[in-house]
Amino acid sequence: MLKPQEAFQIVQDIPVPRQKVQVPLIDCLGGILMEDLVADRDFPPFDRVMMDGIAISNVMIRTWKVEGTAYAGEVQKTLVDPNAAWEIMTGSPLPKNAVAVIKVEDLEFVEKEGERWVSCKNESIDRGNFIHQRGSDILQGQVILKKGTRLKANQIAIAASIGYSKLWIERLGEIHVFSTGDELVPIEATPLDHQIRSSNSIMMQSALKHVGIASQHHHLPDDPTIIHQALTTSLVKSDILLLSGGVSAGKKDYIPGILKDLGFEAKFHKIAQKPGKPLWVGSRADGKVIFAFPGNPISTLVCFSIYFLSWLQDKKTSFPQVKITGLPAPLANLDHWIPIQWTSEQQAQVLKHNGSGDLVHWQHADALAWQKANDTSEVLIYFPL
């Protein structure tokens, strides 16, 4: 049977299916840019004043007559008298002939016989002071955002500043999440004695929502015809399906067979790990990918977090180490994911629980310690939850 690290690598090597779409800029976050974007003008487009204060051309004198006031949003002014100054505000174009800006905190203004004068005690005034020079960030016609860039908020701002209200991007489509099993009822239902409320799908959908991915949920009974039909319909719209339940050895564990009938090739079915042994992952020639998680809530949680989310987010999973008290004896043939809780910054203790169907005790888990088969060490690597 596959070791977790082998399974992890196989999953990482599956291409994440993405859709090519043109969407409003507000919806582009997290998408991958499909074209180079070019600066439509110099940035900044004019010599931009960086501080509220005055703009001057003579840096050798310390008192200037004020010729006028220039605000952001006004056309560029001209400093006519070489020994005079313009009062200027942050964001305004530097007046023609000015060579430096002095900030208002270093200035004193006085009114004399109907004229406004300004003086400054600074010892030296450097030319270019507080001037964000035209084209110093980028010149018109140069590539400002490269094709293939994953768009974060600051890159969305750049696209806006060069006039793109829509972009062509590659992004994840909606993920379809399926719970399966005749024993499951919706959250709001009152279960009969032999029934339980479904919790796996809302767990996965919440985690997806947290990372900004839209999903929809459907429940399926243990009926192969209905499952086959529902998955066929879903695969027309969605590139990634997440299923929980029906993948182990029970008489109604139909999922692997149905996925084969739908044209999916299993990358693997079963990993030498506990919990989560019967995880099924596969893909189809059209690039669609299905993760079918073992139904026990903790098995779904562990497989979803460790294998699926790291794949989806293209994250190199980091595995730091911690010293752990209360470890059980290692298993002979399976790697063991053990819930641990921090006792200090350096140490953690094992949480007692009743197996992978026990959501209650696992609520306190801060991380999953990875105890490899036959490994008796008390210092283990872990996966934060």
Ligand SMILES: Nc1nc2c(c(=O)[nH]1)N[C@H]1C(S)=C(S)[C@@H](COP(=O)(O)OP(=O)(O)OC[C@H]3O[C@@H](n4cnc5c(N)ncnc54)[C@H](O)[C@@H]3O)O[C@H]1N2
């Ligand atoms: N003979 C064997 N039996 C089992 C094996 C095995 O190798 N041989 N593997 C065990 C392991 S490990 C796991 S994990 C489970 C996984 O089984 P399935 O994927 O077939 O899941 P189900 O049988 O459908 O359900 C298992 C358990 O989880 C509950 N469940 C399912 N879906 C949900 C949900 N959406 N919300 C909450 N709880 C859910 C379900 O009611 C069952 O109690 O199989 C072992 N058996």
Ligand code: MOO
């Ligand atoms: O995934 Mo199973 O939890 O080992 O019961």
